[in-house]
Amino acid sequence: MLTACNSNEANPDNDTGSNEQSAPTETVQKDNEPAEESPNRGEWSSLPEYDMIVRTINPKEYTFRTVSDNENERILLLANQYGKEKYKTIFIKNTSRLKIIDVDGAGQLFNEVLENS
Template sequence: MNKTIITLIAVAIMLTACNSKGEDKNNNEVTEKNEQLSQTEGGQEVRQENDQNQSNESSNHEESTSLPEYNNIIEQIDNKEFNFQTITDNEGKRVLLLIDKNGVEQYKSIYIKYTNRLKIIKINGEGLIFNEIIEGK
């Protein structure tokens, strides 16, 4: 699904950037082919997307385990399996969403890098469940 959206956005950008009629004709042909592909989401295309999602989840998990706040987060959420989605990661703070296997956002973590303060919020329920300074790397 995301691949289709990205493709359509890229095609739209290419169409608006073209000025000559010949280029517009070629881009229209590309757009039609992309629309046909998105409409016929058959076997191999779906398999490639699933393989890509599994690869992204694996690399996402590896990146998450290397974070200084990872162990504290896992302790607070009872070691349940979640996908980590980075919302913000800059010099001052990192904000992560923890999403369950059904795609529902369950927790939000905020790690303040300068002070090593970690806050964990249960999105649908208890609210703030952890707010402490942790040992950083």
């Protein structure tokens, strides 16, 4: 019975079990598709929260990606050159409140209402 559960029998040519490792790699690649990201800073610089984001972190080291943008809030993720998410920003539109969160464990870096420009 234990032999039937062995992954090597499902694929006798694969004696390393790497077929189990290939699925997570594909998932990571799909989650970090460049189509969702934009290296064009001009697109992001028009956002009211952009100036405070660049004052809080160095945006040149990160790629912006919009998670959601609706009438109430905009959520952005900033990932490093390897696609690892480092910061999350939440902009509440009706109050102009911006939250910047370090997702690596440092927690909330900024939580204030932005001045109207």
